[in-house]
Amino acid sequence: MPSISIKGELMPESPIRKLIPFAEKAEQKGTKIYYLNIGQPDIETPQIALDALKNCQDKILKYTHSAGNSSYRNKLAKYYQKNSIIISDENILITTGGSEAIIFAFNACLNPGDEVIIPEPFYANYNGFAVTCGIKVIPLRSSIEADFALPPINEIEKLITKNIKAILICNPNNPTGYLYKQEELEKLRDIVLKYNLYLFSDEVYKEFCYDREHYSSLKLEGIDENTVMLDSVSKRYSECGVRIGALVTKNKKIISTALKFAQARLSPPFLGQIVAEASLDVSHEYFTEVINEYKNRRDFLVNALNEIPGVYSPMPKGAFYTIARLPVKDADHFAEWLLKDFSFHNQTIMLAPASGFYASRNAGNNEVRIAYVLKLEDLKNAAAVLKKALEVYPHKN
C-alpha cells in the first residue's frame, strides 16, 4: 500500500486519547466519573438562540456567503464595538469554529518552515494546526511559580531568529486561565513592531474574565497590519457544536487572502450562523449570571485544590481552566491510575495531564489541567475524590 504522509505521522494525538479506554471501563463497572478534563460547558445554550433555530423558515438549507452572512458580520462588528474595538464587517471573516480561523491565519500569513512563538503551556491543538500548515512552534516557557505571567521581554527576544514570523497568544489563556495585562500586551506590541512579526491573538474566552477586564489585542495601537484576532462562539454562548468562529483583522490583504481559502471550502455552516447571530442578542444579565457561576466554581475549586496537601494552583483570572501542580512523580500515570485502580464512594475523576500542553520535553510532568465546567455540587465531590486519591496514591513525590 502507498505510505501515509509525513504530516500524518507527525500529527499529535489528543493528549487524553489514551485515557479514554480506561474511562470507558470504569463507567462499565458502574463508577461515576467527574470529567474535569474537558472544555464542554454544562451551561445551557441561550434560549434566544435555540428559538431562532426553531423559527427558521428556510425550505432550502443553502450555502451562505463564503465570508459568512453579511447580517451576522455586521452584528458581530457591533458586538466588538461595544468593547471599544473599532472593527467593521469588512474586517471579519466567519469561519467554521475557531479552529478554522487559526488554520486560515497560518495559511494566509506563514510559509512552511516558518516559526511561531507560543507561551507554554498552551492549547494542545495549536500543535496540530502547526503540523497541518507545516509551521514550527517555538515554546516560550511560562511557569506555575510565576502564576504563568509572560516572561520578561528579554527572555522573549532571546527566542527571536530570522525564522520567527509570529507570536501567538491565547488571552485569557487555555489551559492556565492567565489574563494578560495591558502592559504585557504593549510589550508584545513593541516586539512585534521591532521584528516585523504577526501577532495572532486567540480571544475565544474574552467574556470570561474575573477580577479585572479583558484587553483585546485589537486595541493595541500601531500594529493594525500585524494583528489577527481569532474568535469563536463555542464557549461564549455554550454552543460548541455550531462550529462558528471568526478571523478579525484590520489588515485587508489578510482578509482577502483568507477569503480565497474560505471560497475553496464554499461556506461556513448556515444553521450555526443563525444560532450565533441570535446569540448576540442575549441580555447583559446572561453574561453576569454565567460569569458569576464560573467565578463561584473557580473560587471553590482553586481554594479546595490549595487546601489539599502538596497541591498548588494559581488563581486563574479568566477562561475556565486552571493548571494545578500535584505531589506526584508523573501526572500521566496518576490520571490513568485514577480511572483504572481507584474509586472513592464509587466515584473517580478524569484529569488532563498537563504534559500534553507543553512543547518542551519533560515539562509539566507533575501538573494537570482542570476545567471547572461542572456544577458546584459535582466540583465538590470531585475535589473530595482528588484529596482522597492523593492520600492513597503510591507514587507520590
Added chain:
Amino acid sequence: MPSISIKGELMPESPIRKLIPFAEKAEQKGTKIYYLNIGQPDIETPQIALDALKNCQDKILKYTHSAGNSSYRNKLAKYYQKNSIIISDENILITTGGSEAIIFAFNACLNPGDEVIIPEPFYANYNGFAVTCGIKVIPLRSSIEADFALPPINEIEKLITKNIKAILICNPNNPTGYLYKQEELEKLRDIVLKYNLYLFSDEVYKEFCYDREHYSSLKLEGIDENTVMLDSVSKRYSECGVRIGALVTKNKKIISTALKFAQARLSPPFLGQIVAEASLDVSHEYFTEVINEYKNRRDFLVNALNEIPGVYSPMPKGAFYTIARLPVKDADHFAEWLLKDFSFHNQTIMLAPASGFYASRNAGNNEVRIAYVLKLEDLKNAAAVLKKALEVYPHKN
C-alpha cells in the same frame, strides 16, 4: 507590514469572482439574471430533515465525537450497503462538508510536492485544496470531442513519474456530467496497483445518474488500501449549508491518521449531523422524483443548447452540469458581455467560463459550464436568452 504567505498568493480566486460586480450592476438596473453558473439547487431540503431540526430537544449544542456521531456513521454505513458497498461505521469519518474530506485525504496521504493526476476539466476548488496542502495537480486532458471520456490507458501512463502519488476522479463529474463506466474504473484500478498510487474518488453526485447506474470506486476489488471515497450530503439532499461530508476508506491507517486532523478541529457541525442523519430516511420516491426532475431539465437544456447554431454539448450522464462549446472566441469575455452589455426582454444569464475548470493554459477558452439547477420554466427562458445573445454577440468564432 509582514508579508502574505506564498500559498496565500498562489491560492486561486473563484473563477466567477470577477463576474460578480457585473451581475450586481445588472440586477441594480432591474435586469433579471438566470444564474446558470452555480451549483446551489432550488430543490427543497427534505421535510423529514427540517422536522428533525425542529424536534431537536437538546438544551446544549455540544461538540460531537470528532469522527462524527456514532448513530450517524452507523446509518450512513447502511446507506452505502444498500448499494452493495461493504462498509462499516469504522470506515467512515464525518467531515465538515466534502471540502474537509478532500483536505483530510490530501493531508493524510500526500506530502508537499507530491503530484496528483486529475482528469480535466475538473472542479475548480481542487486547485485551492492542492495549494492549501502544497500538492501539485497534473491535469489529464479529457476532451469535449470525446464527450469527456477517460483517455486511453497509455495516455494516463505517460503522465506517471515518481512524483505522482495519486489519481483523483469525480464520478459523476462536476463540471462535465461524465459518468465513469465500470471498465474505465477497472483500468484505473490496474494503474493504481501497478504504480502503488492512491485513488481518491469524489462521489458526491452519485445519486444523480441518468440512463445508467453509478459504479462506486469502493467496489473495485484489490485496491481497498488505495481507495478513499469522498462524499457530501450537500447536493444529495439539497442541504449545502449544513456542511456535512464524509471520508470513507477501508484503509484503517488513513482513518486513524485523518482522525488526528479531525481531533484538532474538535467536531463536525452538531446541527448538520442531525439534518444529515434524518435525511437518510427519505423515501425511495424522493430520489425518483428529484432525479426525474433533473433528467427533464437535462434533456430540455442539452437539446436546446445543441439546437443553437454553433453550440455543442455532450449529453451528461450524471450530476447536474454540462460543459458546452460556444461559437465565441473567448467565453470569459462573452460571460462578462452577457452581464454588462446584453439583455433580452430585460433578462440575461450568468455563465461560468470553463477556463477556470482547466489547469492547462488556453484550454476550454470557448467553453462554459452550465448548471441545470433551475426550474424548467427558467431554463427555457435562459436558453432563449443564450440563443438571442449568440445571434448578436460581436466576437464570434
